[in-house]
Amino acid sequence: MQKDDLTNHLICPDCRNRVTVEDQKTLTCTGCKRRFSWDNNVIQMLPSKVGRNCEDLAWRTLPYEGVEKPAWMALLHKKDRILYFYERILPKVDFSGRILEIGAGTCWASALIKKKHSESLVVASDISPYALEKGCGVASLLDSSVDYRIACDAEHLPFSDGYFDVVLSNATIHHFLDPQKGICEMWRVLRKGGKCCSLGEVAAGALFKAILTSRFGPEGRRAKSLEIEENVYSLRTWRRFFEACRFIDITVDFDKTWQHKLYDWFTALYYRALSSIPDAFIGDFLPCAIDIYATKN
Numbered sequence: 001m002q003k004d005d006l007t008n009h010l011i012c013p014d015c016r017n018r019v020t021v022e023d024q025k026t027l028t029c030t031g032c033k034r035r036f037s038w039d040n041n042v043i044q045m046l047p048s049k050v051g052r053n054c055e056d057l058a059w060r061t062l063p064y065e066g067v068e069k070p071a072w073m074a075l076l077h078k079k080d081r082i083l084y085f086y087e088r089i090l091p092k093v094d095f096s097g098r099i100l101e102i103g104a105g106t107c108w109a110s111a112l113i114k115k116k117h118s119e120s121l122v123v124a125s126d127i128s129p130y131a132l133e134k135g136c137g138v139a140s141l142l143d144s145s146v147d148y149r150i151a152c153d154a155e156h157l158p159f160s161d162g163y164f165d166v167v168l169s170n171a172t173i174h175h176f177l178d179p180q181k182g183i184c185e186m187w188r189v190l191r192k193g194g195k196c197c198s199l200g201e202v203a204a205g206a207l208f209k210a211i212l213t214s215r216f217g218p219e220g221r222r223a224k225s226l227e228i229e230e231n232v233y234s235l236r237t238w239r240r241f242f243e244a245c246r247f248i249d250i251t252v253d254f255d256k257t258w259q260h261k262l263y264d265w266f267t268a269l270y271y272r273a274l275s276s277i278p279d280a281f282i283g284d285f286l287p288c289a290i291d292i293y294a295t296k297n
């Protein structure tokens with residue numbers, strides 16, 4: 001696959017017209033003539049109407065991934081998620097063809113996909129240009145790279161319809177202001193028969209959602225301190241998001257593996273206990289991490 005393949009399929013996030021590459025440093029919209037820069041390996045395609053980029057500001061101040069922290073610290077901090085992805089997801093999902101990761105952060109999942117499927121075109125995107133730049137160091141620690149890094153808003157993806165074979169999100173959608181819109185964008189950029197994998201979300205009933213997102217809960221505290229979205233939805237709501245975007249073959253896996261949640265002993269113990277509780281009580285009542293798979297019809 002040609003490296004310049006993707007640039008022929010970029011669209012303007014403001015007016016949705018095609019974008020042309022003028023030189024290796026600038027892209028121009030054929031409609032509104034807006035120019036997009038291509039610096040430090042990151043193509044900047046955020047909508048012009050995006051307000052304060054709180055996600056980008058949050059990334060810069062994170063204790064293990066912020067400015068001046070070494071790339072290895074970012075990797076070490078995510079080691080449970082990385083092991084889960086490497087041991088459970090990579091062997092299971094076919095990441096061949098054109099792959100888009102949404103909310104890629106420091107791009108470690110995209111880098112692992114590229115390492116295993118070197119023939120695939122792997123595009124890592126995130127709303128934080130800072131995280132994507134940081135990802136260059138993280139990818140080289142994994143002895144890999146990605147083909148493109150694109151700073152964009154998941155609710156205004158700068159890709160033409162039906163371009164990708166697989167769209168991946170990893171602990172991402174719960175940060176969206178409008179998850180329905182973001183999921184429908186994932187549907188739009190997938191080809192017919194293409195697969196969507198939305199990993200690492202949390203499903204919980206109304207009671208636990210209220211506790212988790214309150215100012216005493218982990219999600220609530222994070223949202224307040226970093227000024228970002230941290231949402232929890234019930235299993236039923238998660239399914240409805242995907243059904244409303246016309247996805248088919250929607251399956252949900254409960255991720256009950258306590259071995260990948262050792263970053264916090266309470267969480268690990270909770271998941272250890274969860275493995276002996278019937279599935280009927282999980283997702284619409286008790287909280288659990290879930291992975292959602294769906295296909296574009």
Ligand SMILES: [Zn+2]
Nearest residue numbers: 012015029032
């Ligand atoms: Zn435009």
